[in-house]
Amino acid sequence: MKQLNACGLSCPEPVLMVRNAVASGAETIEVKVDDPTPRENIIRFAENKGFKVSETQEDGVFVLMLTR
Amino acid sequence: MKKKQSLILLVVGLICGVGAIVLMLQGNPKNMGLCIACFIRDTAGGLHLHGAGVVKYVRPEIIGLILGSFIISLATREFKTRGGSSPMTRLAIGFLVMVGALVFLGCPMRMVLRMAAGDLNAWIGFVGFVAGVFVGTLFLRKGFSLRRTYDLPVLGGYIMPAVQVVFFALLVGAPGLLAFSEEGPGAAKAPIWLALVITLLLGMMVQKTRLCMAGGVRDVLMFNDWTLMLGTIGIFVSALIVNLVTGNFNFGMEGQPVAHTESLWNMIGLFVVGLGSIMAGGCPMRQLILTGTGNVDSALNVIGMGIGAAFCHNFKLASSGEGTTPNGRIAVLVAAVLLLLLGFANSRRKADV
Numbered sequence: 001m002k003q004l005n006a007c008g009l010s011c012p013e014p015v016l017m018v019r020n021a022v023a024s025g026a027e028t029i030e031v032k033v034d035d036p037t038p039r040e041n042i043i044r045f046a047e048n049k050g051f052k053v054s055e056t057q058e059d060g061v062f063v064l065m066l067t068r
Numbered sequence: 069m070k071k072k073q074s075l076i077l078l079v080v081g082l083i084c085g086v087g088a089i090v091l092m093l094q095g096n097p098k099n100m101g102l103c104i105a106c107f108i109r110d111t112a113g114g115l116h117l118h119g120a121g122v123v124k125y126v127r128p129e130i131i132g133l134i135l136g137s138f139i140i141s142l143a144t145r146e147f148k149t150r151g152g153s154s155p156m157t158r159l160a161i162g163f164l165v166m167v168g169a170l171v172f173l174g175c176p177m178r179m180v181l182r183m184a185a186g187d188l189n190a191w192i193g194f195v196g197f198v199a200g201v202f203v204g205t206l207f208l209r210k211g212f213s214l215r216r217t218y219d220l221p222v223l224g225g226y227i228m229p230a231v232q233v234v235f236f237a238l239l240v241g242a243p244g245l246l247a248f249s250e251e252g253p254g255a256a257k258a259p260i261w262l263a264l265v266i267t268l269l270l271g272m273m274v275q276k277t278r279l280c281m282a283g284g285v286r287d288v289l290m291f292n293d294w295t296l297m298l299g300t301i302g303i304f305v306s307a308l309i310v311n312l313v314t315g316n317f318n319f320g321m322e323g324q325p326v327a328h329t330e331s332l333w334n335m336i337g338l339f340v341v342g343l344g345s346i347m348a349g350g351c352p353m354r355q356l357i358l359t360g361t362g363n364v365d366s367a368l369n370v371i372g373m374g375i376g377a378a379f380c381h382n383f384k385l386a387s388s389g390e391g392t393t394p395n396g397r398i399a400v401l402v403a404a405v406l407l408l409l410l411g412f413a414n415s416r417r418k419a420d421v
Contacts (some may be wrong), residue, residue, distance in 0.1 A: 008216030010153065011283065012290060012351040016208060019291075036146055037278050044070055045291060060148075 002026035006042070007034040007061060014038035015045050018066070022049055030067040039064065073277075073297050075322075078271045087309040088181055088268045088303070091129070094258035098316070098325030099185045101258075102129060102267075103178035103267040104352035105169035105341075107325075108370065109377035110254050111235070111261020112327020114246045120381035122252025126239050127137040130356065131232040137360025138229040144276075149225030151364035157410060158365045161348045162355070162372025163379070164403040168340025170377065171333055171400040172196075172385035173326055174347070175352040176281035179338060180300060182327065183217060184307035186319035189327050189334050196335030200342025201285040208290070212347065217365060225362030228370070236264070253326055271357060280354040282345035328391045333400065336369070337387075340403045347411060363393035 001019045006014035014033055021029050029051075033039045039062045043053050051066040084102075092101030100106055106123075130396060141147040169175050171308060172193050174182060179197060182190030204212075238245055249255040257263070273279075286296035311317040321329045328334070345351045348369050350358060351385030355373070358366035380386040385396040 008150070008153070008218060009213070010217070012208065012286065013213055015291070035148075040073070042277070044073065044293065044295065047070065048291075048293065 001028040001030060004029060004031045006038055007032055009038065010035075011038050011041055015041045018042055018045060027068055031064045031066065032061050033064065034061045042066075070295060074298050077277050077279060077295060078302045080277045081299040082306040083273060083302075084096075084270055084279070084299070085181075085184070085306030086302040086310060087270050089307050089314070089316075091258045091263060091266060092316070093314065094262055095256055095312050096258045096263075097253040097256040099182045099187060100178055100253065100326060101181060103174050103181070104130070104133075104356060105166060105175035105373065105377070106147075106173075106178060106253065108166070108352070108373045109170065109381070110249075112374045112377045113254060113381070114248065116247050117378040118381035120386070121254075122249050122270055123254040124247040124249045124383065125254045125257060126235050127244050127257075128236065128239065128260050129267045130241075131236050132264045132267025133274070133353065133356045134232045134360045135229055136268040137275040137357040138271075139268070140272040140275050143363040146275075147225065147362045149220045149222045149362040149364065150217045151220050151224065151368075153217040154414070155365055155368050157214055157414070158348055159372035159375075161344045161407070161410070162369035163376035164407055165341050165344035165348070165352065166373045166376030167380060167385060167396075167403040168337045168344065169352070170337075170380045171392055171396045172337030172341065173328065176300075176341065177303070177351070177353055180281065180303050181307050182324070184304050185311050185324075186317045187320045187324040187327055188285050188319070189324060189329055189331065192331045193334035193338040197342040198285055199335070200339035200344075200345050200383070201282055202289055203339075204282075204343045204344070204346025204411070205286055205290050207347070207415050210415040212411055212415040214347070214349075217363070220364065222362075224364050228359050228364075228367040238406040239337050241361035271360060274353065275357045275361065278354075280343060280350045282351040283354065285342070286346055326388050326389055328388075328389060330392050333371040333387070333392045333397060336400050336404060340400055340407060343407050343411070345402070347407065348402040349416075
């Protein structure tokens with residue numbers, strides 16, 4: 001599983017991190033993100049790429065689990 | 069999720085376009101129902117920060133957009149004071165973006181409104197805007213980053229919204245302290261309360277949808293994702309329709325309101341705006357909206373735009389309907405070079421973030 005920390009990064013950097021992980025062949029990616037905008041953008045990108053997205057929230061940080 | 073987001077963005081774009089044209093029909097300058105760069109510049113003039121007599125007015129539209137975003141982000145618990153992501157660089161980018169915007173005569177919002185009014189100069193400038201966004205995406209691919217933001221003590225995020233309340237109080241309660249244009253674009257204004265209410269509503273909708281004109285082009289170029297771009301398309305379509313219906317559509321290059329016909333400089337001006345917007349993470353309107361959500365880096369970007377506007381008029385960098393100025397032509401080239409240098413300086417393949 002690939003783990004990414006996108007907290008504090010502004011768009012589109014979090015999406016680019018995910019894209020790079022996808023390009024490197026990761027099929028399961030956990031992304032931590034603390035801002036609603038990159039959260040939405042990551043979900044949109046991941047769903048476009050055929051990933052299933054599940055989400056938990058801890059202390060204001062969204063933890064997105066992307067799997068395909 | 070995507071279809072719903074796309075539809076909402078399109079609808080909000082359509083509403084923004086109508087809102088902007090209504091503001092124009094109610095008194096704002098021609099093809100300038102809403103222009104973030106122009107209105108920050110007018111506000112700088114209204115606060116006596118520059119001496120250009122024709123562009124002085126503390127615009128309620130800027131106040132409304134920041135406060136609309138502030139109110140909705142408080143209501144939806146999205147307000148969070150954060151910053152520390154290269155603040156000085158963000159302020160400088162705001163300054164440089166304003167130089168580009170005032171050479172073209174408009175921010176991306178006004179560019180779209182001018183395009184929807186048949187102003188071919190804006191269509192030519194749009195080429196430069198897309199080129200600027202494209203160069204920005206090249207930097208992003210190379211690892212461009214202004215680094216992370218951090219949570220900050222909450223008070224900092226309230227300062228800019230509070231300042232907007234003060235500005236509005238001065239505007240309606242003590243206008244004698246402010247400067248007002250007696251002629252020119254600064255004297256063309258929609259009624260204060262109408263402008264405030266419309267932009268409060270737009271600020272809320274734009275915050276909820278994250279509408280951003282630079283981000284729209286960026287997502288198309290980088291991810292082939294048209295979702296965000298639908299907001300811009302919505303603004304264009306509704307403004308075009310309302311312009312056609314109300315007789316404000318005038319196709320051509322010559323005689324366009326508050327515009328000049330120097331194509332090269334229109335393109336370079338918007339190149340600077342496009343590139344700077346991508347580096348700052350959003351167009352000038354998005355910076356206002358983020359400011360309302362407690363992002364103090366964006367607040368600094370907005371302050372940078374205000375300072376930039378004052379310099380542009382005090383040092384004769386800003387264009388007018390008669391064309392660019394020699395100082396402006398030099399300044400916009402310098403701005404482009406400085407942005408490119410900032411791009412290289414903040415890029416590395418594996419960003420140390």
